[in-house]
Amino acid sequence: MTPSDPARYAFYLSYARTAPMGPGTPGDGDSTVRDLFTRLSDEVRALLGSNSPPVVGHFDDIDQPSADWKADLSRALSHADVFVALYSPKYFNKTLPLQERAAYVRRLTGRERALRLLPVLWVPWEPWNHQEERLASLTLDTQAEAYKENGLRALCRLAAYEPAYHQIVGTLARRIVAITKAAGPRPATPAVIDDAEAPEPGPAGMRLTVMVLAPVRAALPRDRPRAGYGQLAVEWHPFGGETPLSPAQMAANLAEHRHLAPRLTDAQIGFGPLAEGAVLVLVDPWILDSPGGRETVDAVADRLPEWAEVVVIADSDDPQYRDRGAELTATVNVILGSVRRQVRRILYADQLVERMPIVIDETLRAYLKTAPVFLPKGAVVPMPRITDDAGPSQEEDIDD
Numbered sequence: 159m160t161p162s163d164p165a166r167y168a169f170y171l172s173y174a175r176t177a178p179m180g181p182g183t184p185g186d187g188d189s190t191v192r193d194l195f196t197r198l199s200d201e202v203r204a205l206l207g208s209n210s211p212p213v214v215g216h217f218d219d220i221d222q223p224s225a226d227w228k229a230d231l232s233r234a235l236s237h238a239d240v241f242v243a244l245y246s247p248k249y250f251n252k253t254l255p256l257q258e259r260a261a262y263v264r265r266l267t268g269r270e271r272a273l274r275l276l277p278v279l280w281v282p283w284e285p286w287n288h289q290e291e292r293l294a295s296l297t298l299d300t301q302a303e304a305y306k307e308n309g310l311r312a313l314c315r316l317a318a319y320e321p322a323y324h325q326i327v328g329t330l331a332r333r334i335v336a337i338t339k340a341a342g343p344r345p346a347t348p349a350v351i352d353d354a355e356a357p358e359p360g361p362a363g364m365r366l367t368v369m370v371l372a373p374v375r376a377a378l379p380r381d382r383p384r385a386g387y388g389q390l391a392v393e394w395h396p397f398g399g400e401t402p403l404s405p406a407q408m409a410a411n412l413a414e415h416r417h418l419a420p421r422l423t424d425a426q427i428g429f430g431p432l433a434e435g436a437v438l439v440l441v442d443p444w445i446l447d448s449p450g451g452r453e454t455v456d457a458v459a460d461r462l463p464e465w466a467e468v469v470v471i472a473d474s475d476d477p478q479y480r481d482r483g484a485e486l487t488a489t490v491n492v493i494l495g496s497v498r499r500q501v502r503r504i505l506y507a508d509q510l511v512e513r514m515p516i517v518i519d520e521t522l523r524a525y526l527k528t529a530p531v532f533l534p535k536g537a538v539v540p541m542p543r544i545t546d547d548a549g550p551s552q553e554e555d556i557d558d
Contacts, residue, residue, distance in 0.1 A: 166343055168202050169334045170238035170262070171195050171217035172255050173280065174248035176414040177407070178227060190314050191217060191244065194327065198242075201331030218258075228351050235262050235349035239338045240274050242330070245295050246281035246309070250288055252414060257351050265347040273341045276333060281309045299329050365435030366418040366521065368409045370394060371425055371455060372442035379447035382478070391424040394442055396473050400507035405440050405471055408510070412518045425454045429461040436525035437466035438517065439494065443486035444472075459493050465528035467502070467521040468494045474505040498528075 173191045195217045203210045216234040218227070235241075241262045249255050263271045279295040299305055304313060304322045313323035372394035373379065375387045386396050395404040403411065410420035418436070439462070445451040462468075470490050472483050491501040502517065504510050 167216045167238040168214045169240040173244040174252050177254045205335045232350045239344050240334050243277045244280035247283040261349040279309045280311050366413045367421045367437050369439045371445050373448035377449050392422045397507040436521045438521045439468045441470045446486050465524045469502045471504045
């Protein structure tokens with residue numbers, strides 16, 4: 159949803175969700191958050207009285223994503239005086255809410271952070287995890303037992319808790335207004351999502367490591383245009399505006415939708431972390447022509463687990479593709495392909511959007527099928543075999 163761009167927002171409502179795949183593509187939002195946002199806005203507006211603007215808050219309604227939602231989100235964060243964080247187990251397992259929180263507090267002083275970050279217990283979690291955030295969220299109303307035991311989301315959804323819900327929303331609104339009056343407008347520092355270094359999400363499920371092998375702007379091949387490349391390999395975006403997200407971010411979003419825990423990295427990651435779960439390698443063939451690129455790809459080939467999936471992505475409409483890109487793509491196939499691993503190719507923006515969900519599913523399937531299973535210690539019980547003393551069974555011959 160595109161913000162109405164007022165001079166200021168009294169509050170920004172942050173909650174657990176996955177980034178939208180693009181305009182017109184609904185995300186995994188929470189309708190309960192929309193209900194809270196509406197009621198909280200009404201309460202804040204009433205407290206502000208005649209000085210209240212028509213729009214007092216903002217939340218990222220990913221059921222109605224805008225064409226440039228990241229820029230809209232960054233602008234809203236920069237204009238919000240209070241950051242209300244709806245903490246839940248999923249909040250700490252999703253990249254987007256951690257990114258927006260990091261972007262909001264990035265250039266604030268310690269005092270400003272303590273004032274403007276207002277945590278709410280949305281859904282309870284184990285007391286031994288994220289203890290600091292849990293304790294901070296409980297200070298909203300230390301007397302409300304239903305809130306401490308169930309979280310605000312449950313109070314919103316269950317009619318029996320309506321009085322308690324109304325009380326907590328009122329308390330939250332009063333805290334927001336008190337902070338805006340005591341602290342004043344948020345300092346005029348930008349809060350840019352892509353510039354924020356957020357903590358890595360916790361393990362929501364099986365790990366998916368997305369390794370990107372692509373040149374960075376500081377080390378491009380000779381005569382290679384800078385468009386599509388960033389300061390980090392994971393920022394590589396070969397199709398530009400034709401796709402809303404970079405290949406790495408698209409893979410991460412799809413992984414989160416499948417309840418996987420994505421990790422984006424470059425070639426520096428070692429074999430140990432790679433062996434922790436499914437592995438997807440996204441390759442820009444021009445890395446082979448970048449300084450040290452061939453050595454980098456060779457080194458990756460030596461430590462890739464056998465269940466890793468590899469996809470080469472290039473724009474076939476790129477004027478350099480026919481002269482050099484096709485040859486480099488074939489070379490990547492030789493280096494990173496194997497008897498068990500077929501290197502996939504994506505050559506069009508439409509292909510990337512259409513095939514990436516399939517690629518994620520195949521990557522997960524390859525890991526589950528191929529990765530070693532560590533059995534508990536103890537006696538090994540022989541598995542039944544379809545064979546006899548005369549020799550191996552026919553099934554074993556086929557497997558070989």
